[in-house]
Amino acid sequence: MTAKIRRFLDEQKPETPCLIVDLDVVAENYRALRRYLPLAEVFYAVKANPAPEIVAMLVGLGSSFDAASLNEIDLCLDAGADPLRLSFGSTIKKQKDIEAAFAKGVRLFAFDSQAELDKLVAAAPGSRVFCRILVDNAGADWPLSRKFGCELEMARDLLVQARDRGLDPYGVSFHVGSQQTDLSQWDVAVGRTAMLFTALSEAGIELKMVNLGGGFPARYKAEVAEIDAYADAIMRAMTHHFGNRLPAMVVEPGRSLVGDAGIIQTEVVLIAKKSYREGEARWVYLDVGKFSGLAETTDELIKYRLRTPHDHKGAVGPVVLAGPTCDSIDILYEKAGYELPLDLKVGDKIEILATGAYTLTYSSVGFNGFPPLRAVYI
Numbered sequence: 001m002t003a004k005i006r007r008f009l010d011e012q013k014p015e016t017p018c019l020i021v022d023l024d025v026v027a028e029n030y031r032a033l034r035r036y037l038p039l040a041e042v043f044y045a046v047k048a049n050p051a052p053e054i055v056a057m058l059v060g061l062g063s064s065f066d067a068a069s070l071n072e073i074d075l076c077l078d079a080g081a082d083p084l085r086l087s088f089g090s091t092i093k094k095q096k097d098i099e100a101a102f103a104k105g106v107r108l109f110a111f112d113s114q115a116e117l118d119k120l121v122a123a124a125p126g127s128r129v130f131c132r133i134l135v136d137n138a139g140a141d142w143p144l145s146r147k148f149g150c151e152l153e154m155a156r157d158l159l160v161q162a163r164d165r166g167l168d169p170y171g172v173s174f175h176v177g178s179q180q181t182d183l184s185q186w187d188v189a190v191g192r193t194a195m196l197f198t199a200l201s202e203a204g205i206e207l208k209m210v211n212l213g214g215g216f217p218a219r220y221k222a223e224v225a226e227i228d229a230y231a232d233a234i235m236r237a238m239t240h241h242f243g244n245r246l247p248a249m250v251v252e253p254g255r256s257l258v259g260d261a262g263i264i265q266t267e268v269v270l271i272a273k274k275s276y277r278e279g280e281a282r283w284v285y286l287d288v289g290k291f292s293g294l295a296e297t298t299d300e301l302i303k304y305r306l307r308t309p310h311d312h313k314g315a316v317g318p319v320v321l322a323g324p325t326c327d328s329i330d331i332l333y334e335k336a337g338y339e340l341p342l343d344l345k346v347g348d349k350i351e352i353l354a355t356g357a358y359t360l361t362y363s364s365v366g367f368n369g370f371p372p373l374r375a376v377y378i
């Protein structure tokens with residue numbers, strides 16, 4: 001919670017639930033990553049928070065962008081991004097969207113399968129393409145595995161084919177999983193990438209770029225390493241596997257740039273017990289839930305930090321936290337061991353910290369009559 005957000009809440013008293021994002025924090029996170037990883041070009045993963053305010057500011061700071069759809073590409077172009085600084089990074093694209101992106105000047109595309117490569121050959125001739133490889137997502141709180149990437153052997157054949165069919169086989173990408181807390185995962189993935197570089201070199205193709213994906217953390221309940229430790233782990237992995245012949249490096253941070261920059265202010269709608277049994281957890285129902293932005297509480301994977309007006313003032317007790325809708329899937333935390341002050345009462349405001357990433361656009365359009373999450377960028 002920054003002083004700027006505190007002041008905004010105190011002065012504006014926005015109607016809850018409301019996401020407030022401090023753009024200065026996004027800028028600082030971007031600058032810190034550039035400082036610690038100066039050799040890597042930063043492609044902001046737009047899906048983490050596609051607010052035009054954020055994208056425009058990052059254009060100003062010199063960022064490039066990883067977009068997954070034509071709308072995300074348009075959003076970046078509208079914010080002033082150079083199409084040559086965009087990557088159409090999804091491996092699942094319609095051919096007509098590839099054509100449209102190509103017509104708008106985009107020249108960098110991802111793929112991980114034969115059929116996707118066929119579309120690129122047809123719709124984006126001469127473009128730079130990179131192949132996403134499968135990597136284990138062990139250590140990640142929010143996995144991005146299985147669905148994306150292919151085995152090394154297949155990646156090799158597809159990149160050779162890319163050359164033979166008029167594309168520029170530019171590099172390799174992977175994603176070690178979002179909110180990755182095991183820094184050694186980059187060494188494993190970079191090792192596999194280097195093997196692929198060697199295999200292609202033997203086929204007469206010198207790949208030029210390693211896309212190290214995202215996975216850098218925001219600060220939730222568990223402690224995480226600072227960004228400089230991630231940068232060190234990546235540089236160690238790169239020099240370990242590539243020696244002094246480093247290829248161009250790309251990172252695609254989403255969560256780590258915007259997560260810590262936002263908080264959701266919410267209101268306690270109801271506190272209830274289900275029986276007269278002693279010691280039973282209270283059910284605390286908030287005016288925000290799974291359908292208004294907190295989708296990453298699915299399986300209690302992302303555990304947000306909470307602030308209440310009663311913190312550090314008295315006893316706490318176990319709670320089940322739930323959203324306001326008439327759907328029992330709309331429970332945020334039941335098993336994760338959340339405790340809140342016994343003094344908590346209906347009408348209290350609770351702040352959910354580090355909610356700048358993967359919240360706003362996960363909000364439903366109006367399930368049960370609750371409006372989508374509102375957001376303010378300050």
Ligand SMILES: *Cc1c(COP(=O)(O)O)cnc(C)c1O
Nearest residue numbers: 045178179214215252253254255
């Ligand atoms: C979502 C995504 C990212 C961003 O991941 P974070 O863990 O939020 O940094 C990067 N690259 C690709 C291809 C993605 O799909």
